[in-house]
Amino acid sequence: MILAGNRDRNKIQSRIQTRDKTGIRPAVFMVALMMPVLLAGCRNNASIQTETESADGLISVAFSEVGAESDWRVANSESMRTTFTTENGYEFYFEDAKGKQENQITTLRSYILQGVDYIVLDPVIETGWDEVLEEAKNAGIPVIVVDRMIDVEDETLYAAWVGSDFQKEGETAVEWLESYLEEQGRSDEEIRILHVMGTLGATSQIGRTVGLENGTAAHESWEIIAQVQGEYTQAKTYEVVSEFLEETQDIDVIYCENDNSALGAIQALEEAGISCGTDGDVIIISFDATAVGLAACMEGSINLDVECNPLHGPLVEEIIEQLEAGGTPSKLSYVEETYFTPDMLTAEFIASRGY
Numbered sequence: 042m043i044l045a046g047n048r049d050r051n052k053i054q055s056r057i058q059t060r061d062k063t064g065i066r067p068a069v070f071m072v073a074l075m076m077p078v079l080l081a082g083c084r085n086n087a088s089i090q091t092e093t094e095s096a097d098g099l100i101s102v103a104f105s106e107v108g109a110e111s112d113w114r115v116a117n118s119e120s121m122r123t124t125f126t127t128e129n130g131y132e133f134y135f136e137d138a139k140g141k142q143e144n145q146i147t148t149l150r151s152y153i154l155q156g157v158d159y160i161v162l163d164p165v166i167e168t169g170w171d172e173v174l175e176e177a178k179n180a181g182i183p184v185i186v187v188d189r190m191i192d193v194e195d196e197t198l199y200a201a202w203v204g205s206d207f208q209k210e211g212e213t214a215v216e217w218l219e220s221y222l223e224e225q226g227r228s229d230e231e232i233r234i235l236h237v238m239g240t241l242g243a244t245s246q247i248g249r250t251v252g253l254e255n256g257t258a259a260h261e262s263w264e265i266i267a268q269v270q271g272e273y274t275q276a277k278t279y280e281v282v283s284e285f286l287e288e289t290q291d292i293d294v295i296y297c298e299n300d301n302s303a304l305g306a307i308q309a310l311e312e313a314g315i316s317c318g319t320d321g322d323v324i325i326i327s328f329d330a331t332a333v334g335l336a337a338c339m340e341g342s343i344n345l346d347v348e349c350n351p352l353h354g355p356l357v358e359e360i361i362e363q364l365e366a367g368g369t370p371s372k373l374s375y376v377e378e379t380y381f382t383p384d385m386l387t388a389e390f391i392a393s394r395g396y
């Protein structure tokens with residue numbers, strides 16, 4: 042439902058903060074004025090509905106996704122799509138920002154103009170959201186943030202956040218490495234770590250980086266020999282790791298901030314004739330635990346894959362249900378996560394996860 046419609050709005054009156062004397066949300070009023078323009082420019086004309094047509098009572102949920110840079114991301118988008126279906130009572134809007142915050146800001150402004158019921162935002166980076174979220178707030182549209190966090194002055198600019206504890210993921214990796222080296226009798230050996238970072242400024246990058254940096258500072262014999270930017274993609278990581286290997290091949294660990302990066306690092310090592318994983322020279326640590334990462338872990342080229350759960354759709358739906366019922370969802374909800382090593386994996390298990 043795009044316009045105010047005749048879905049029972051009583052429940053959501055309380056969260057609509059700005060209305061003019063007519064009781065119409067300014068954004069809705071603007072949409073009414075601009076209807077012919079919007080209809081002409083809309084990708085999915087069929088889903089634009091008039092007030093009478095929206096008697097179906099669908100709730101419109103408009104998602105601004107980071108991009109499609111990784112398998113994790115694809116699973117995340119899919120989780121939203123399969124949750125917010127018409128059969129489940131939703132009208133779903135989706136925009137892929139192609140990794141650019143400015144695209145997300147444009148998308149949010151168009152969602153605000155359309156007067157959607159809820160905005161779901163997975164922010165590329167943490168900063169720079171105050172202004173556009175103020176606009177959403179003034180239009181009375183609750184914003185639910187998923188995955189990466191936002192750094193805003195006014196916490197009332199978003200209703201809730203759901204995602205992972207990224208620093209904890211990094212700490213899990215550090216703890217595992219410590220015990221793995223111990224098992225191998227390498228605790229006192231010098232350990233040279235190549236750190237492949239994800240998208241700079243994204244909460245997942247920040248948390249996983251802090252986890253590693255703190256862990257390294259706490260181990261005298263560990264050293265981060267370089268930090269390179271893999272941008273969460275296989276292609277970029279392959280490029281930067283290949284370049285690095287021309288400088289030195291003296292590396293004990295490559296800490297890759299997601300599975301696609303790990304695959305890029307493995308590809309670069311293979312090409313340089315360097316072995317990795319359980320039977321190789323370089324220990325590979327990865328994050329996400331998507332099917333591609335777990336498959337590489339099961340066959341031994343990734344030593345550790347720390348899980349990061351991308352299935353946010355049902356969690357966002359719970360938050361929307363709470364808001365619809367006039368409740369206040371928890372401001373921050375962390376998803377449960379674990380980690381995987383080759384001995385823990387089977388093909389059946391990987392297939393059963395569905396992403």
Ligand code: GYE
Pocket residue numbers: 110111112113114188189243245273298299300328329349
């Ligand atoms: O680990 C990576 C993706 O923010 C948790 O973004 C997310 C990260 C994920 O591109 O694969």
